[in-house]
């Protein structure tokens with residue numbers, strides 16, 4: 001492990017909000033942070049090294065200890081169930097997980113398990129099991145809303161933020177499942193070895209989150 005505290009940052013829609021939070025917490029992020037294709041960016045003055053990862057992979061990097069800390073959506077935590085500590089709700093990238101489908105969707109009475117498409121197969125399997133409903137989960141990697149439109153699945157399980165994607169594709173929300181925000185997550189070994197640095201980051205970020 002390096003002397004710098006390593007942080008896995010999600011690329012994409014969470015990135016800007018997470019970077020904004022870190023800057024407000026007093027971490028001097030280098031300019032290349034905002035407009036670069038680099039995947040590893042050092043901020044030696046802040047004592048930090050950032051790894052820019054796909055959101056769904058952040059808990060994997062943190063669990064394996066290749067980064068000490070990560071910013072991960074609760075959705076990825078629920079899907080991945082990694083062995084990491086979730087230390088702070090950053091209260092950013094607010095959305096929720098929902099079941100959606102076509103407006104005329106009706107539960108079928110046949111014995112054939114209906115198909116549900118999702119980027120979150122583990123979470124969806126668990127959810128429908130808890131509901132006592134037998135379904136067949138079809139894993140997709142994105143554009144989940146396509147599935148009911150082209151007959152691949154009866155319903156989808158996906159995150160809803162503004163609701164625009166559902167609306168513009170003629171889908172409706174059938175059930176709200178759980179609210180989602182991004183979390184600060186920590187590798188358990190790092191938490192023992194670098195507790196002072198990590199506690200300081202948690203405190204600084206917690207103060208910003210409280211103010212927001």
Ligand code: PRP
Nearest residue numbers: 142143144158159160161162163164165
């Ligand atoms: C997410 C999600 C929905 C959409 C919801 O997709 O999977 O499709 O955003 O946002 P909205 O309610 O504001 O429309 P994302 O943009 O991450 O792309 P993806 O389809 O490739 O997963």
